[in-house]
Amino acid sequence: MHFTSRFGSLLLFAGLAISSPVATPTEPDPSQAVSVELNGQTFINKGLVAFGLIPSNATESTGDTIGGIGSAIAFKRGTFMSNTDGTFSGTLTVQPDRGFNVDGTVDYQGRQFDIDFVLTPYYGTADLSFDDALQTLSLTYIRTLLYTERNDTKTTGLDALAVRAADSGFPQDPTADPPLPIPSQSFNRLTLDCEGLVLNADGTFWMSDEYGPYIYRFASDGSLIQVISPPDAILPMVKNKLNFTSMNDPDTGRAGNQGFEGLTVSPNGNTLFALLQSATIQDGGNKKSTSRFTRLLSYDVSDLTVETPALIGEWVVPLPQDSSGDTLAQSEMHFISENVFFVLARDANGHGGNSDTSAYKQADLIDISGATDIHDTEFDDPSNPIASKGKLDKSITPALYVPFVNFINNTQLARFGLHNGSPADQTLIDAKWESLALAPVNDPANPNDYFLFTAADNDFLSTQGVFNGMSFNAGLDNDNQFLVFRVTLPTVTAGSVQEAIGI
Ligand SMILES: *[C@@H]1O[C@H](CO)[C@@H](O)[C@H](O)[C@H]1NC(C)=O
Ligand SMILES: *[C@@H]1O[C@H](CO)[C@@H](O)[C@H](O)[C@H]1NC(C)=O
Numbered sequence: 101m102h103f104t105s106r107f108g109s110l111l112l113f114a115g116l117a118i119s120s121p122v123a124t125p126t127e128p129d130p131s132q133a134v135s136v137e138l139n140g141q142t143f144i145n146k147g148l149v150a151f152g153l154i155p156s157n158a159t160e161s162t163g164d165t166i167g168g169i170g171s172a173i174a175f176k177r178g179t180f181m182s183n184t185d186g187t188f189s190g191t192l193t194v195q196p197d198r199g200f201n202v203d204g205t206v207d208y209q210g211r212q213f214d215i216d217f218v219l220t221p222y223y224g225t226a227d228l229s230f231d232d233a234l235q236t237l238s239l240t241y242i243r244t245l246l247y248t249e250r251n252d253t254k255t256t257g258l259d260a261l262a263v264r265a266a267d268s269g270f271p272q273d274p275t276a277d278p279p280l281p282i283p284s285q286s287f288n289r290l291t292l293d294c295e296g297l298v299l300n301a302d303g304t305f306w307m308s309d310e311y312g313p314y315i316y317r318f319a320s321d322g323s324l325i326q327v328i329s330p331p332d333a334i335l336p337m338v339k340n341k342l343n344f345t346s347m348n349d350p351d352t353g354r355a356g357n358q359g360f361e362g363l364t365v366s367p368n369g370n371t372l373f374a375l376l377q378s379a380t381i382q383d384g385g386n387k388k389s390t391s392r393f394t395r396l397l398s399y400d401v402s403d404l405t406v407e408t409p410a411l412i413g414e415w416v417v418p419l420p421q422d423s424s425g426d427t428l429a430q431s432e433m434h435f436i437s438e439n440v441f442f443v444l445a446r447d448a449n450g451h452g453g454n455s456d457t458s459a460y461k462q463a464d465l466i467d468i469s470g471a472t473d474i475h476d477t478e479f480d481d482p483s484n485p486i487a488s489k490g491k492l493d494k495s496i497t498p499a500l501y502v503p504f505v506n507f508i509n510n511t512q513l514a515r516f517g518l519h520n521g522s523p524a525d526q527t528l529i530d531a532k533w534e535s536l537a538l539a540p541v542n543d544p545a546n547p548n549d550y551f552l553f554t555a556a557d558n559d560f561l562s563t564q565g566v567f568n569g570m571s572f573n574a575g576l577d578n579d580n581q582f583l584v585f586r587v588t589l590p591t592v593t594a595g596s597v598q599e600a601i602g603i
């Protein structure tokens with residue numbers, strides 16, 4: 101399957117020939133550039149350079165609808181290539197969250213897909229048609245890898261109504277149904293709401309989730325190896341007991357559906373970073389008006405034989421707020437250089453979202469070099485909030501937060517046949533952008549230029565959906581959209597982005 105257009109490849113080929121004359125520029129037009137300063141360094145957004153999609157009704161090898169894939173994306177190690185014709189190609193590993201769950205959670209096994217891409221950056225200032233724009237990032241589904249846990253049991257996406265006892269190196273974990281009385285062995289299953297993904301050099305991968313919120317490591321065949329459980333301050337507790345349901349907020353710890361959306365690693369694979377979507381309950385996370393102070397954790401994962409990686413850092417990240425003071429929660433982070441990261445913060449408007457008009461969807465910058473490290477302090481105990489009712493404790497300096505790449509710039513969207521606001525058609529930008537990946541441009545004149553890939557979680561919204569052999573109609577066709585920006589990142593150490601993606 102080659103997901104480039106609804107209209108087939110012949111017509112597309114003709115379209116490309118018409119709208120991409122020989123004069124198409126091979127470098128970004130300076131008029132596209134928007135710069136910001138972070139600690140005296142200039143970061144530049146050189147504009148949107150590609151757009152692609154996987155249609156809402158596409159299916160994968162299990163027969164299920166391909167959906168939710170923008171929950172996490174990562175370059176499959178060693179695959180990213182610059183081609184002599186000016187294109188770039190490779191494979192993205194993408195990870196959906198927990199299946200079509202608009203009417204309640206479903207028994208969706210955790211999984212990831214490999215998707216081949218060809219990137220043909222478009223640097224022109226003229227507006228492409230939507231169908232021509234789709235030529236700039238073609239995406240081809242390749243394969244599915246399903247996740248299993250202990251005893252070779254399938255994971256599920258059903259709400260985490262039960263807690264399974266800690267056992268053989270695994271912490272107490274979220275399961276789908278009460279284990280006693282045992283209704284059926286098959287329902288005492290680990291439940292996952294997969295959000296973050298980091299691919300390791302040894303073929304294993306880290307996945308961060310929203311129920312725990314935990315960080316899991318799987319082998320290359322998709323079987324669970326180990327689990328990292330966060331400090332008590334983050335674990336969801338009801339009446340002093342773990343309670344992983346996403347339906348209600350706990351008394352302390354992560355709020356419902358506000359788990360580890362962000363996961364990234366240092367280029368050498370030694371330090372893993374996880375970022376909570378918004379504040380814990382004790383830190384103001386029970387209300388959008390007080391939930392901006394979220395926590396970033398780091399773990400030493402330099403030795404993958406260590407069963408319980410050590411927490412080595414913890415910082416407070418002040419999330420942006422909308423015009424009414426509500427927190428714009430984050431959906432992903434990505435390592436840039438020591439102490440500097442992207443954070444993707446956004447509203448829930450756009451195609452498939454609450455309303456058509458988005459006000460904030462950005463890959464912003466944070467710098468933790470001046471922030472207070474609170475790991476292993478009293479703040480790791482839920483009775484000592486960092487920000488009671490959303491007021492940050494005076495002893496804590498949060499990360500520096502600088503707005504950067506705006507996904508909903510109308511000039512940029514129009515160049516790719518896209519728009520923000522009504523009408524809610526196929527060319528409306530998706531609501532839920534939740535992933536980031538970085539690759540080198542390999543331009544000797546601009547050695548610090550990188551491609552920033554991002555993809556949306558379409559919530560499996562399809563009028564022709566399929567799950568476990570049954571069809572479903574979500575009432576809307578919301579494609580899995582992808583965007584690629586070109587950015588200048590002055591702090592990146594030469595070769596580190598290449599090291600991170602194994603090229
Ligand atoms: C939108 O992008 C254009 C370049 O295409 C830039 O000049 C403008 O400042 C951007 N607007 C915002 C609000 O970032
Ligand atoms: C998706 O829908 C389009 C338009 O209705 C149709 O042409 C195409 O065959 C469908 N694809 C799949 C995989 O069902």
Ligand SMILES: *[C@@H]1O[C@H](CO)[C@@H](O)[C@H](O)[C@H]1NC(C)=O
Pocket residue numbers: 250251
């Ligand atoms: C794995 O199977 C063994 C033997 O049936 C059982 O005792 C154990 O509880 C199972 N572990 C899990 C996590 O289901």
Ligand SMILES: *[C@@H]1O[C@H](CO)[C@@H](O)[C@H](O)[C@H]1NC(C)=O
Pocket residue numbers: 261262263338341342343344345348349
């Ligand atoms: C979790 O808390 C909810 C109330 O929010 C309660 O109804 C449920 O029984 C608790 N689950 C467990 C496993 O204790």
